[in-house]
Amino acid sequence: MAVHLYRLALERVPGPDERRHWVDSVLIHGMSVPVMVEAIAGSEEARRVQQRANVLPDVSNGRFIQFAYEYLLDRSPLIPEVVYWDHMLGRRKLNRSQLVQQLFVQHATEALMEAAQPPTHDPTIITSMGTDQLISVKAWQEKVEEIGTDYPHLEPRRYASLNKNLGEPRILISAIASLYRGGDYIEQFLENITSQTIFETHCELIIIDADSPENEGATISRYMERFPNIVYHRAATRIGIYEAWNLGVQMSKGKYLTNTNLDDLRRVDSFERQAEILEKFPFVDVVYQDFYYSFEGMAPFAKSAAAGFKSQVPVVTPYNLMHSNSPHNAPMWRSSVHDEVGLFDATFRSAGDYEFWMRCAKAGKTFFKVNDPHVVYFVNPEGLSTQPNTRGIVEARQATKRHGRYLLSPWLLSSDENFMDELSRLASVPVDVSEAELASPEWRYTAAQRALRAHAAAARGRDLA
Template sequence: MMHRHLNPVGMTPPLITIIIAALNNKKTLQHCIDSVARQTYPNKELIVIDGGSTDGTVDLLEANREQIRTWISEPDRGIYNAWNKGLARAQGEWICFLGADDYFWDGRVLEREAAQLETLPSDIRVAYGRIMLLNNEGVTLYPVGAPWEKIKGRFRQIMCIPHPGAMHRRSIFERHGQFDETFRIAGDYELLLRELNEADAFFMPDIITVAMRQGGISSTPANSLRQLREVRRAQRMHGHYLPGRFWLMAAVRVYLRLIIWKLLGERVARKALDWGRRMLGLPPFWTCT
């Protein structure tokens, strides 16, 4: 177990727990673990919850045991079940979650985050920065993430906080419980909505926290639609019975993508969608993922 280090004024910096959920991620998991190991911030712990991989991931975890405080490999019921298993083992005052395909952007991410986390009042229980989107080949696309003051109203309608690498104060789970495992895609949004329905988050400016590969949920309109439906279920659970305009606008965009996908086929549809993004002054996404 890692020991706490005193900072120059004699205060103990917060222990940060990083939880990684993995399942047959041997190709990318080493990079993820290395990005944690190279963090200059000393007061950290890494927990890896593997869902019973059969591709050599378990051997990789065994080879990295000195970098990992604890790991398990057993079947689970999805990512939120894995994260809950990690939470049961976490000791940190602040906790963040990484996908096995993600990695910390540089070696000083936790050091720079911790310097800001130590200044926050106790009623701020969520802090986040920007993340860098990558395509499946690891090529940089563009950063996402905006200040809380700009997205506060929108967040209660759509998920607009980059969750990979976001910091959760331990007390958020003590107050609200763990992730709801009935969700398959939007469980992170539902957990944050429990807290941020009335409370505020803190945006850490000038920090890119995590590089996140695109694919899966973000790569097809069908998965985007599934995510939107789960987002609405989370909103109804927390008193937002009617959809807001941001959710409705997102739903219209997703249905338009589905229509274009079916009419033109995936390859042409991706080109057409990125043409539309360029017309709006946005960088390409669909032809890159």
């Protein structure tokens, strides 16, 4: 018993004389166990140990966890991590010094393992976004061989609520494309975009050539003869994708913007589908959707749709945006968003759009998900985000570190006392949780649900049943 108490309260084991002292005190002099516990845990040494372990005592556990992740792991904690560590600290299962030590060990271990064996990336296998399902080239090939040419032709859909508001031809949508080494896909890309149902009358395509060496300009010139609403700009030097997008944004005339990847495909009514949402719902700032996966760069849209491998991205909230970049594939957004949150951060190579969506969430912008996959995402082994040496993971961590403290709720990070006081204030009645409920890591959720029921009951003018 004394050994266990010493480890908990003094973070050491007792010496032989100390063990003998406590054994004699209990067995010979009749000291009760509670008195022994109080004597050890309340000693001056225990007080000094507690003070030493209680790093930044004026900061709540939640804020301390956030700081620890930012400075030790170079990223923001995710919500489950905050909940877990807050529970461990709150229930005295470890102290702050031990938390710091554990995170440091975790970081050092990961760094050493990566140095010894750098992480590998297999572009022939991908996890379907929003699920734990793995999709492989083999599974894709088996499925397309099974369907052969027996898949339905997809007729374009028309959206009455949009078409009645389109009016005279004008640029409503600016589609922006960054071009570098896109020779294999430029013809298919241009054919796909110019085939959009409202392209000729209400769209422009802005192509920013990032000093590509493959002479795609010759193909683009042919299409520009047929479509004067194609704008082509060739940079004098090699520029990054987000610098190219920023040029496109600055050159655009559309009310709405969308990015278009050369190796992806859109259903012919894709632009119309997205613009309909933005026109119908003025409160929506960004519209995005699920998408089909393809391992065949030249496969027509209908074939990929028939294969049926698609994402299940979640509805965007500040919390789940910390987990994944749901709007990453072919979203459409209001050009006015840039007036408030700025352009894309051109220092990023792979996750600049992710960082931009975090800024949008921080600014309170509204995201709208369409459960209609009208885009095909080609798993291109040569693509920037699917290359084995991708910086996406590192940059995503940087983005969460930069914006996590603004996206995580201050009440998730607040002290227990402040959280309960605020709940009671909002519910207009005292809200309590039992000791048994406090023993659960999810006790704040339980308390919030109780506050909602109490508030609803008070609003109806009756007591809780």
